[in-house]
Amino acid sequence: MSSSKSNIWYKKALRPTLLVILILMTGLSDSLFAQTFEDARNYAFNGEREKARQICRALLAEDFDSDVALLLGRTYAWDGKYDSTRIVLNEVLTRNPDNMEALDAFADVEYWSENYDKAIEYCDLALQKDPASDAFLLKKARIQYGSGKIENAVTTLEDFVQQHPGHAEAMKKLQDYRLDLMKNRIRLSYTIDLFDKSFNRDPWQITALSYGRKTKFGSVIARVNMARRFNDNGMQYEMDAYPKISENNYAYLNYGFSQSYIFPDHRIGAEWYHNFPRSFEGSVGVRRLYFGSSDVNIYTATVGKYVGNYWLSLRSYVTPGTDGTSVSGQLHIRHYFSDPEDYLSLRLGYGVSPDDNRNLINAGQRLTLKSRSIRMEYNHIFKRIWILNTGATWGNEERTPDSYSGYYTLDISISRLF
Numbered sequence: 001m002s003s004s005k006s007n008i009w010y011k012k013a014l015r016p017t018l019l020v021i022l023i024l025m026t027g028l029s030d031s032l033f034a035q036t037f038e039d040a041r042n043y044a045f046n047g048e049r050e051k052a053r054q055i056c057r058a059l060l061a062e063d064f065d066s067d068v069a070l071l072l073g074r075t076y077a078w079d080g081k082y083d084s085t086r087i088v089l090n091e092v093l094t095r096n097p098d099n100m101e102a103l104d105a106f107a108d109v110e111y112w113s114e115n116y117d118k119a120i121e122y123c124d125l126a127l128q129k130d131p132a133s134d135a136f137l138l139k140k141a142r143i144q145y146g147s148g149k150i151e152n153a154v155t156t157l158e159d160f161v162q163q164h165p166g167h168a169e170a171m172k173k174l175q176d177y178r179l180d181l182m183k184n185r186i187r188l189s190y191t192i193d194l195f196d197k198s199f200n201r202d203p204w205q206i207t208a209l210s211y212g213r214k215t216k217f218g219s220v221i222a223r224v225n226m227a228r229r230f231n232d233n234g235m236q237y238e239m240d241a242y243p244k245i246s247e248n249n250y251a252y253l254n255y256g257f258s259q260s261y262i263f264p265d266h267r268i269g270a271e272w273y274h275n276f277p278r279s280f281e282g283s284v285g286v287r288r289l290y291f292g293s294s295d296v297n298i299y300t301a302t303v304g305k306y307v308g309n310y311w312l313s314l315r316s317y318v319t320p321g322t323d324g325t326s327v328s329g330q331l332h333i334r335h336y337f338s339d340p341e342d343y344l345s346l347r348l349g350y351g352v353s354p355d356d357n358r359n360l361i362n363a364g365q366r367l368t369l370k371s372r373s374i375r376m377e378y379n380h381i382f383k384r385i386w387i388l389n390t391g392a393t394w395g396n397e398e399r400t401p402d403s404y405s406g407y408y409t410l411d412i413s414i415s416r417l418f
Contacts, residue, residue, distance in 0.1 A: 116147035166309035179214035189413030234260025279306035341381035
């Protein structure tokens with residue numbers, strides 16, 4: 001028993017001794033004592049970490065300060081000197097066991113050292129002290145994902161999103177991690193358009209079958225659209241890709257072709273997306289449709305933002321033409337529940353969108369029509385692998401100047417993740 005007590009006393013005495021050794025291991029001049037914590041921070045973030053450490057040691061020699069010690073520890077960690085970092089952080093936690101920044105730094109150090117279980121322990125310790133800390137929950141999920149425990153990371157984020165619906169970063173991470181856990185998705189959808197008598201038109205129908213896969217470059221989706229229009233059948237083949245450019249940038253690329261007159265001969269799309277601070281997202285892009293006798297260019301841009309449990313976005317389409325420029329737009333409001341695949345949305349539209357499934361048909365003739373629409377949509381995930389989507393749209397289109405006729409669209413799709 002006395003030997004055990006002696007060991008505990010020895011360890012407690014050793015920590016501050018080691019910290020003092022770290023402080024005194026380089027020569028200190030009087031000028032260092034005249035410099036401030038802000039000077040040390042500036043040196044640290046400008047890459048002059050040894051100068052920052054000299055100032056921190058000088059300041060700590062005068063009086064212990066947690067902020068100074070944490071900066072000293074961080075500079076060691078940035079240079080891969082993890083043992084020195086642990087000495088400093090242990091001293092901070094000995095003096096203040098509730099110092100969340102020290103726990104955060106410890107989680108980083110153990111993660112960088114590939115001690116993944118230890119890094120998660122520090123996250124859990126912080127969450128015991130502050131169960132509502134989204135920063136530590138997200139860090140825990142990132143560590144689980146980075147260590148290959150993707151299923152655990154998905155579970156952590158699912159639990160988090162249930163408690164914090166609409167959290168922008170968690171929603172995006174959960175969608176990404178699920179794709180790494182279940183890289184494949186098969187989707188079958190059916191859409192029917194019903195028209196007022198003034199159209200003198202049979203219902204339009206389109207069935208689409210798609211297969212998507214997450215790759216190391218981003219998601220890729222192959223799709224076949226099978227349509228029944230004007231008492232005729234046609235097929236279109238499409239490929240979508242969402243290559244990831246960087247942490248906050250990704251792209252959308254599309255190509256489609258058809259030998260049926262009810263589809264464009266070729267369809268090309270490209271768009272660049274950027275995630276801005278404060279949960280904003282924006283994009284700019286172009287769509288190009290090739291028909292037998294003419295080509296059409298459509299320019300598009302979006303701006304969107306997460307606000308609580310809601311996602312708000314505004315998209316515009318600009319279509320130059322010989323008869324003038326056509327402008328259309330959509331306002332999209334989506335309310336999230338307990339999952340990024342569990343939501344109810346409302347879309348208000350003016351003009352014709354080339355990205356709308358029903359407008360894949362005869363788009364060259366319809367892009368300049370005046371039209372108005374309202375759409376309600378519900379999306380739900382169940383058993384973590386099935387996604388059901390259903391929607392209803394009411395709209396009207398200009399048939400003659402200032403004369404509109406209505407249409408109704410019903411659609412349903414089922415997706416399987418695996």
